[in-house]
Amino acid sequence: MREVAVIGAGMTKFGERWDTSFRDLCTEAGIAALEDANVAGEQIDALFVGSMSAGRFVGQEHVGALVADYVGLGGDLHVPATRVEAACASGGLAFRQAVAAVSSGMSDVVIAAGVEKMTDVGDSTDVLAGAADREWESFAGATFPGLYAMIACDYMHKYGLTREQLAQVAVKNHFHGARNPFAHFQNEITQSTVMNSTLVASPLRLFDCSPVSDGAAVVVVCPLEKAREFTDTPIKVLASAQAGDTIALHDRPDFSTMGATVAAGNSAFRQAKLERKDIDFVEVHDCFTIAELCAIEDLGFVPKGTAGKFTEQGETQLGGKLPVNTSGGLKACGHPVGATGIKQIWEVVQQLRGEGGKRQVEGAEIGMTQNVGGTGATVVSHIFRRA
Amino acid sequence: MREVAVIGAGMTKFGERWDTSFRDLCTEAGIAALEDANVAGEQIDALFVGSMSAGRFVGQEHVGALVADYVGLGGDLHVPATRVEAACASGGLAFRQAVAAVSSGMSDVVIAAGVEKMTDVGDSTDVLAGAADREWESFAGATFPGLYAMIACDYMHKYGLTREQLAQVAVKNHFHGARNPFAHFQNEITQSTVMNSTLVASPLRLFDCSPVSDGAAVVVVCPLEKAREFTDTPIKVLASAQAGDTIALHDRPDFSTMGATVAAGNSAFRQAKLERKDIDFVEVHDCFTIAELCAIEDLGFVPKGTAGKFTEQGETQLGGKLPVNTSGGLKACGHPVGATGIKQIWEVVQQLRGEGGKRQVEGAEIGMTQNVGGTGATVVSHIFRRA
The missing domain is CATH 3.40.47.10 (Thiolase/Chalcone synthase)
Structure with missing residues (x-):
């Protein structure tokens, strides 16, 4: 090869x-x-x-x-x-x-x-529902906000995640998006912006959702x-990994763990011969705020159930231990669905070249991406290093 | 590799x-x-x-x-x-x-x-029109039968192809399909079946068209x-070749020659280190009868303008010099569009194993496939040999 x-x-x-x-x-x-x-x-x-x-x-x-x-x-x-x-x-x-x-x-x-x-x-919500199991999810009325709301409910119940911690994911991604001239939304927001926004599918509110x-x-x-x-x-491309899972969320053993992210992440780290601590920053698939928390746990960066606190402490923001979604993520940079996976790589390229401008991760040498299809029936992950 | x-x-x-x-x-x-x-x-x-x-x-x-x-x-x-x-x-x-x-x-x-x-x-005709240029062909009213009818008109005008020769493509493919238990249509037809069938887009009639x-x-x-x-x-896969062309038919220099078939065919023969005469049989993309004639010419099996006569003489039928579409082709085997390219390879496997039953090509050692997207904006071609 x-x-x-x-x-x-x-x-x-x-x-x-x-x-x-x-x-x-x-x-x-x-x-x-x-x-x-x-x-x-x-x-x-x-x-x-x-x-x-x-x-x-x-x-x-x-x-x-x-x-x-x-x-x-x-x-x-x-x-x-x-x-x-x-x-x-x-x-x-x-x-x-x-x-x-x-x-x-x-x-x-x-x-x-x-x-x-x-x-x-x-x-567009019906078109996007084509990413789920049309016969057993979409026809029954489950939209994507609905499916991810079920993940969020399960996660909050199991791990005691607070509404404020969840909102902080969107606040942090808007902070990054405000520093990316290509982002859909380039404005900062506060936790109250998220928590007072329209309820879409409980507990997810408008500002928990990536835009069309x-x-x-x-x-x-x-x-x-x-x-x-x-x-x-x-x-240099250090790793290219992909994993699948059941198309329907209800067929998974654990709503709060994306098995395909775990599998693709493990494969990517094996290929790259790296440890989690070697990664300087990561672009993950935050189609909804809850998805970002699951992603950084399922990739192995923090223990299960702790990503909310990690986010609250500012560790996923520029300057933190593991900057996540410096592009603004799907939430603030926007989510033209087919483009998102390439945009993640575009952002890694900017960072590894030192061309991240106001959102540059200091000393970035190694970056990673995680891109999700549906509720996790497809996950693809890449690791990159400046050659 | x-x-x-x-x-x-x-x-x-x-x-x-x-x-x-x-x-x-x-x-x-x-x-x-x-x-x-x-x-x-x-x-x-x-x-x-x-x-x-x-x-x-x-x-x-x-x-x-x-x-x-x-x-x-x-x-x-x-x-x-x-x-x-x-x-x-x-x-x-x-x-x-x-x-x-x-x-x-x-x-x-x-x-x-x-x-x-x-x-x-x-x-389904509108769905299929998504394979053409939606803005400059489909919105203007061009359906796929219409586009291939333009190819047929151009070809007949240039090369003097007769209506009977064109019909013979469908007759021959139904002859093969009648010997394939997986075919959509397993009945033989005559030239008059084709020539008296409903006019779809002149000169193409119903029996010039592959089915839904x-x-x-x-x-x-x-x-x-x-x-x-x-x-x-x-x-053994001896060659895997793919070529592209303009999405719209009207942007091509010659309606009757599929440039992507020429390019993919040349690449496939180079990879396989074979001559045209080495191929024992071929599965080509006869979405309409005219397309089969263009395909065997553009792959280089017969000179441009002579495929009608070659077909009329029985050379593309079982027992002829180059059996074409022993599966029945898209015309008789059917054309579930995404499945067709794999079905062509399935047929090659049957033939090269000697499991073609009543449609077995005697002594088949090397087979080829040609699969077309749209009016030739994508062509993919493979060559196979029994290992």
Whole structure:
């Protein structure tokens, strides 16, 4: 297996991008990434696109070919393009296929993109419910806020998590988002903002939930041995791990533990030959505040049941022991579902290059990502180091 | 790169499977493939599922995880599952990801599945239009029969193809389908059946068009060096090639030549180090009769403009110089879009094992597949040999 490096990254501003179509979002992020990587179209061997539900959001399938065409790779160049989907983990999985294509020797320079255009429809909650078990969850009325509310209830009951601790996850992510010029929300909030916001599915309130966003993010990878032909700051991929679980939440032995996060995390640390303490910062999948707490526990950074206190003590904020979601996370940076997994990697690239600006993690050397599909039926996790 | 072999294959009967749900189709084909490969769930490292539009056909995304769960791989085993989509080429691309996962060394035993449940909705033509350029083709009224009718008009005008020659493609594929117990249509037809059938989009009539079908197909791959632990008849993957093109037909320089088929075919023959004459039979993407003629020309088997005559002379039928679509092709075997690419490989496995029954190609040693997304924005092609 060949070693792989990220040589470029670009993203659009996330948000309600009513001025910009699905394909234009891809082009905007794609051109930014290609310029960042100093790569020309003729050098691209393959393209992978993560998108959850373009078929329902914009009536368009076959989006790999569409994106390749609109970034100028589809015609005479005949660049092969593949869409990858695993609900909100689609972006992370597109990156994983790009890593496989390079490490197998099939391809050299490969693009991994993620995109979603969600704000054009009125039934986004129903579209997103396609990530759960349609027959046994969605048809019974369970939406995603409802499913994660069940996780939160179970967790609070078992571990005594307070409402204030849960709110602090959103407060911290808005603090980070206010320092990211690409974030959907760039304003700070307080615990009372969260606790007085509209109840969505008890105990989750509006500010516990990530928003419906438009956006795209793109990264470029190549064999590590060739990376310095393109950039002085290649980012080495130390681990690429993926795990699955039952599609339905009710089939899991423990609502508060995401078994696929545990499995993918263990696999990632084994591949990277690292300890938890070696990780300088992590981007995790905070589709709801409760999900961030489960994630940092299930990845093994803190013992089960203690992530609320860890967060309350400021340890997950910039300057803390383990900065979590410096991009603003899904909560503040936004959550165009297919784009999120690539945006996490974009943020790792910024941090490891020392280009994090006002949200820079001091001395960042090693970063990690965790990207979730559904309530944890798919989890993909990567570890990166500045090469 | 490690060499890869197919060690098992299974499929459902294709057709109007109103008795069987999306997930049950997958389970039926999956169990058949696992039994054929003598593989237990504990041995599976990864699963790839090709499905074009489960989000619109059955309201379900995240179908990788769903399928893994329902074949018993999603719970404690945490098997990673990934959906791959490129319209009607989704199945072929799922197989290609499985090959990449094995050849990279990431995984050993990998499942590639394809599935579509199409007959539950009334707007399947609009769903399928998501494979074209929604904004510049579908919104303007172009359906897939319409787009392929433009190809047929252009081809007939340029090369003098007769209506009878075009009809013969369907006649020949029904002849083959009548010998495949898994085919949607198992009846023979005549040229007059085709030429007197309802006009769909001139010059294409009902019997020039592949049907809307339900079905699933599954194959299992592993490193070639381990294949004999599972089977006495491993099938070696000699080439895996993919190429792209513009998403919209109107952006191509020549309607009658599928540039991505030319590119993928050339790449496949280079990888396999073979000549065209070495191929004993081929499964190509005959979504419409005209597409089969273009395919065997663009793959280089006959000169441009001569495939009609070649077909009329019986050379593409069992016993001819190059049997094409012995499964019955999309026309007679049926076309559950995501499943078709895997079904093509299933047929190659049957033939190379000598298990083709009444449709066996005498002395078959090397087989090839060509699977198309849209009007050729994605083409994936594989070559196989009995190991």
